[in-house]
Amino acid sequence: MTTEFKIVEEPKKPLSMHPKKFAMWIFVATVGMLFAALTSAYIVRQAEGNWLYFNLPTLLNWTTAVILLSSVSMQLAYWSAKKDLLDRVKLWISVTMVLGLVFLVGQFLAWQDLVAHNVYFVGNPSGSFLYVITGLHGLHIISAIIYLVIVMVSAYRFKIHSRSLAQIEMCATYWHFLGGLWLYLFIFLILNR
Amino acid sequence: MATVDIHTQADVHHHDDHDHEHHHGNFWTNYIFCQDHKVIAKQFLITGMFWALIGGTMSVLFRLQLGFPEASIEWLRPVLGGWITPEGKLDTEFYLALVTMHGTIMVFFVLTAGLSGTFSNFLIPLQVGARDMASGFMNMLSYWFFFLSSVIMFVSIFISTGPASGGWTIYPPLSALPQAMSGSGLGMTLWLVSMALFIVSSLLGGINYITTVINMRTKGMSFSRLPLTVWAFFFTAIIGVLSFPVLFAAALLLIFDRSFGTSFYLSDIYINGEALPNQGGSPVLFQHLFWFLGHPEVYIVILPSLGITSEIIATNSRKPIFGYKAMVGSILFITILSFVVWAHHMFVTGMNPFLGSIFTLLTLIIAVPSAVKIFNYVTTLWKGNIIFTPAMLFSIGLVSFFLSGGITGIFLGNSAVDIQLHDTYFVVAHFHLVMGSASFFGMLAGVYHWFPKMFGRMMDDRLGKIHFWITFIGVYLVFFPMHYIGIAGFPRRYYSWTNFELFNSFADLNMLVSTAAILTLSAQFIFLFNFFYSIFRGKVAPANPWKSNSLEWTTPRHPGHGNWPGEIPTVYRWPYDYSKPGAKDDYIPQTVPYSETPESNLPHENDLIKLEMEDSGAIVVEDKKH
Numbered sequence: 001m002t003t004e005f006k007i008v009e010e011p012k013k014p015l016s017m018h019p020k021k022f023a024m025w026i027f028v029a030t031v032g033m034l035f036a037a038l039t040s041a042y043i044v045r046q047a048e049g050n051w052l053y054f055n056l057p058t059l060l061n062w063t064t065a066v067i068l069l070s071s072v073s074m075q076l077a078y079w080s081a082k083k084d085l086l087d088r089v090k091l092w093i094s095v096t097m098v099l100g101l102v103f104l105v106g107q108f109l110a111w112q113d114l115v116a117h118n119v120y121f122v123g124n125p126s127g128s129f130l131y132v133i134t135g136l137h138g139l140h141i142i143s144a145i146i147y148l149v150i151v152m153v154s155a156y157r158f159k160i161h162s163r164s165l166a167q168i169e170m171c172a173t174y175w176h177f178l179g180g181l182w183l184y185l186f187i188f189l190i191l192n193r
Numbered sequence: 194m195a196t197v198d199i200h201t202q203a204d205v206h207h208h209d210d211h212d213h214e215h216h217h218g219n220f221w222t223n224y225i226f227c228q229d230h231k232v233i234a235k236q237f238l239i240t241g242m243f244w245a246l247i248g249g250t251m252s253v254l255f256r257l258q259l260g261f262p263e264a265s266i267e268w269l270r271p272v273l274g275g276w277i278t279p280e281g282k283l284d285t286e287f288y289l290a291l292v293t294m295h296g297t298i299m300v301f302f303v304l305t306a307g308l309s310g311t312f313s314n315f316l317i318p319l320q321v322g323a324r325d326m327a328s329g330f331m332n333m334l335s336y337w338f339f340f341l342s343s344v345i346m347f348v349s350i351f352i353s354t355g356p357a358s359g360g361w362t363i364y365p366p367l368s369a370l371p372q373a374m375s376g377s378g379l380g381m382t383l384w385l386v387s388m389a390l391f392i393v394s395s396l397l398g399g400i401n402y403i404t405t406v407i408n409m410r411t412k413g414m415s416f417s418r419l420p421l422t423v424w425a426f427f428f429t430a431i432i433g434v435l436s437f438p439v440l441f442a443a444a445l446l447l448i449f450d451r452s453f454g455t456s457f458y459l460s461d462i463y464i465n466g467e468a469l470p471n472q473g474g475s476p477v478l479f480q481h482l483f484w485f486l487g488h489p490e491v492y493i494v495i496l497p498s499l500g501i502t503s504e505i506i507a508t509n510s511r512k513p514i515f516g517y518k519a520m521v522g523s524i525l526f527i528t529i530l531s532f533v534v535w536a537h538h539m540f541v542t543g544m545n546p547f548l549g550s551i552f553t554l555l556t557l558i559i560a561v562p563s564a565v566k567i568f569n570y571v572t573t574l575w576k577g578n579i580i581f582t583p584a585m586l587f588s589i590g591l592v593s594f595f596l597s598g599g600i601t602g603i604f605l606g607n608s609a610v611d612i613q614l615h616d617t618y619f620v621v622a623h624f625h626l627v628m629g630s631a632s633f634f635g636m637l638a639g640v641y642h643w644f645p646k647m648f649g650r651m652m653d654d655r656l657g658k659i660h661f662w663i664t665f666i667g668v669y670l671v672f673f674p675m676h677y678i679g680i681a682g683f684p685r686r687y688y689s690w691t692n693f694e695l696f697n698s699f700a701d702l703n704m705l706v707s708t709a710a711i712l713t714l715s716a717q718f719i720f721l722f723n724f725f726y727s728i729f730r731g732k733v734a735p736a737n738p739w740k741s742n743s744l745e746w747t748t749p750r751h752p753g754h755g756n757w758p759g760e761i762p763t764v765y766r767w768p769y770d771y772s773k774p775g776a777k778d779d780y781i782p783q784t785v786p787y788s789e790t791p792e793s794n795l796p797h798e799n800d801l802i803k804l805e806m807e808d809s810g811a812i813v814v815e816d817k818k819h
Binding site: 017018019020022023026027029030031033034036037038040041044045048050051052121122123124125126128129132136 | 327328331396399400401403404405407408409434435436437438439441442443445446449453454455456457460472473474475478481482485
């Protein structure tokens with residue numbers, strides 16, 4: 001316990017942040033760059049003409065609403081952890097997970113909708129881009145759901161509480177980012193068809 | 194109910210209190226799946242050296258064809274087997290494969306993973322004063338992803354259809370259609386898989402480097418006291434983190450085109466009179482995506498070497514680095530510019546001439562920070578007490594290459610001049626000098642300089658100097674004549690030029706280039722011998738063999754996992770206090786407080802003594818400055 005005491009006395013290091021939280025932000029930046037590349041490729045390709053125009057499935061409006069809702073529940077989970085309300089943490093993480101899965105199912109049904117309107121993965125790049133962008137985003141959502149499972153396990157082991165928030169905070173960062181990313185992609189797709 | 198038995202360990206990182214120096218483990222955890230940044234650095238170094246040897250040998254193979262087109266290379270049949278034609282010549286498709294793999298291996302596996310992987314891993318924690326990287330586990334994963342990627346790339350060399358052959362830039366449609374050439378079949382698939390893994394490795398490494406530099410610095414190690422090596426590694430990692438995802442996107446779309454029948458890059462292609470179903474793609478789109486990584490990539494390759502050179506030149510000139518802030522500023526400026534010049538690789542793709550002139554302007558601006566760096570190197574050397582260690586020689590060699598190769602960049606950056614020079618040997622000469630040889634010299638300089646810290650022994654000085662002179666002269670003999678061949682219009686990647694009357698007069702020049710290439714490659718074996726011999730039999734290294742200021746030399750001869758046996762040292766000054774007037778020695782390590790050096794302090798440094806006493810010196814000092 002003496003060592004514990006010493007730490008309080010030590011001067012702070014300059015500009016120190018939690019390294020892992022910081023790493024999460026950089027990871028978020030790399031994912032951002034991946035989609036920035038795809039959307040710029042989309043614009044460059046579209047400018048060259050021979051572009052198939054079609055309407056986005058209306059289902060995407062609903063999945064957008066779902067992902068925004070899931071961000072709210074994620075934030076509620078984080079706030080509950082901050083107040084040491086562990087049961088609420090588990091509840092809101094489960095809600096977030098379910099909403100994430102609903103989003104994925106919605107995206108998949110939207111793909112079927114596209115196929116029904118003769119927009120295929122193989123064909124005009126305009127359709128292929130839509131599949132690639134939504135598919136890659138979906139993959140990231142899957143990774144975030146796996147992350148939620150890990151956070152859930154930690155919650156059951158009492159490792160998440162007001163003095164140990166790093167994990168759930170990082171998870172919330174990632175989840176909010178993916179929600180924001182989808183919003184960007186959705187608006188981008190609406191504006192550039 | 195909610196507060197049952199909650200562990201109350203604080204969320205702070207108490208790395209300092211862990212007892213790291215007594216870290217025992219078995220062979221597997223100590224040497225193979227090790228999370229210690231120093232072991233991972235050595236793993237990257239050895240793998241990088243292995244690849245450099247393969248990449249170098251490949252270059253000599255195709256130089257044999259270019260320099261001695263009439264000669265029979267039947268004697269290589271035991272090694273190359275079916276790749277030698279019945280007439281005793283190099284197979285034409287295999288020639289293209291060699292060129293492609295040489296580029297890929299050297300750019301990515303040697304000068305990205307081998308260079309950044311080695312020195313960012315080794316030096317960042319040691320020089321900023323950290324026990325290890327922010328995440329040792331991610332760091333280990335970074336190496337093993339690189340290893341897996343290496344294995345796949347290595348396997349691709351031995352498959353019957355040959356490795357990827359469309360050039361290291363893998364432009365579609367050549368790389369997208371298996372019918373185009375034998376190398377675009379399985380070899381190309383393996384190339385893409387390998388590079389995808391490589392990108393994962395680079396990103397894991399880069400995230401770690403950035404996080405460590407920003408968050409894991411020891412007390413007193415403000416940004417203005419970071420060695421220039423760390424600054425360079427830091428910006429390199431930022432470039433990598435921002436540009437590699439774009440290559441991933443480009444490769445992903447290419448994978449879809451190759452294997453799933455999409456048409457991102459393919460359109461209006463006829464094979465044997467039959468139209469392919471792909472419609473609406475654009476091959477230029479690939480070039481945009483590729484070069485958005487590809488150009489920053491050349492700075493990923495050169496910046497770490499420039500950082501290493503800054504450190505070595507200052508140490509061995511026994512002088513403070515000239516223009517520390519200008520050095521940092523120029524790295525930053527290069528980093529920013531690296532993202533807005535990619536289209537100068539695409540001047541002849543039929544782009545809008547107005548756009549071409551914008552990219553010309555942006556490209557030429559890069560000459561400014563580059564020149565700042567060269568002038569600062571020269572002014573640091575000026576009137577210094579220069580000690581010509583092998584590391585110093587290689588660093589000076591880097592400055593020479595960076596200058597002579599950089600000059601030709603000004604020609605190539607002009608969209609009008611580029612019409613004549615594009616894809617000729619002039620380009621080959623340019624980038625091999627400015628980025629290939631220069632950063633290779635930086636890597637060698639780094640190995641010579643930090644070998645005592647890596648292995649606790651010294652490398653042989655005389656062998657190092659012989660290695661330097663042969664390599665230095667050899668490199669100029671290889672690449673200088675290429676400028677003439679290039680201006681004459683000889684295109685790169687051509688298997689044979691003897692059919693053209695025009696180029697016959699360059700036969701002797703090509704022969705010279707090839708001979709010099711063989712000489713340069715053989716000189717590397719001196720280095721390999723020196724390296725491996727010194728690991729086991731070298732002279733035992735003193736604690737601070739180069740009388741250097743930075744933190745890594747305050748560790749024991751064999752630093753354990755955790756680097757410093759006791760507390761991490763506190764930093765009181767910048768790392769370039771060499772030959773300070775009034776000081777006892779010609780160097781003052783970063784760990785010496787100003788209160789202990791009243792004889793050499795400048796007036797404003799005397800003011801800092803009071804703050805040191807308050808035991809929270811560093812951060813207050815920083816606040817005062819702003």
